Amino acid sequence: MLALDVSGSMQGDRIFKAVKGCKRFIDEAVDAGYQVGVILWHHGVEGDTPPDSSPKPAHSLLSRAVASGGNDAVPFLTLAHRQLMALDVGDRVVAIFGDGDLGNRHTAESKAAELINDNIRILTCGLGEGSAQELASISTETAAARTATSENLADSIASMAQGLIRKG
Template sequence: MPDWIRRSYTGVGLTQYRPGRHLKALQEPHLGTVILCIDVSGSMGMIDGGRTRLAHAVAGAERFIADAVAHHYRVGLVLWNHEVHQFVPVAQGESAVRSALQSAPISGGNNIEPTLSLGIRELGPLRGDRVLAIFGDGDIGPSEPAVARSREAAALGIRIIVRGLGEHSAAQLNLIATEGTDEGGTAAVVRDAADLERGIASMALSLAHRGLAPGNGGGS
């Protein structure tokens, strides 16, 4: 048997070198970033099927997060009412987002404009697909400033996808949406509280259709 067949070949393993300082910049265009925005206003305390609306929403949010992470999106969270009640940046990771969801309060009224302003600050400087995924069960507050902020976000390439509980809420949220339906064709309206979990989770379809699966590039 020739000697070369029995010869051992060795080389320096790639993992022996630490990632360089430019790794994050190289990865960013191939990642997505989504901030999930869940309404925690007083009406979310209404009971349906033995659970509050918020409990149904949290279950849907948990499914949304799992799907988003599976499609290579970094996930942040806003709990909103008449202000930004709590914000969990994407840098804090999935576990921090889930923890905040599980301890979400119920209080206040509705005003989506502060949430949109935060989304612009956080997502505007980033690359890749950037998304605000917003759920609400009532009004959005003063519509004129909210629409102005949504147009500002759209001009920066930030997508806004929405789900509203009932026709009225869906119509309100559609004022700020950049996509009337998600890319899977799912309507923005959630018919009742029993459908809340599926409705919120279905927003992840808009992420899946962006093609950020392994081996594919994303980006706006």
């Protein structure tokens, strides 16, 4: 599952660059044999496509992404958890991009712990150091927080696909 922050702060060039990077991530994931779904998130779930071996549904949803709203990670983490647990696959992953915070951090960390307990890996990328550190609090990656800048936004999101190494 790829979760893209579409909160109001993503307006303008940010949303266009983020969508470009997400489409590259999806293509690389599908090429690696993954089913991919997308969740557009802000203070709720704006839209989603369940995991699919074709990139078309995810690409279509991303093409309609519009920035608005605030931030709350719990609704999209809940949806990703439910959709991923319904799959009979060896590697379950949520890749998250955001440019702000998680909403209630304690609640988001508790929800992320449920995913992690079910062997769902969480990859993150944040726009700017503050966002990267906030998202890193729920990441299962051991490397330094993945930090994007306005200049490398698309490349940074797409780079999360490097974490898609099948396990199991």
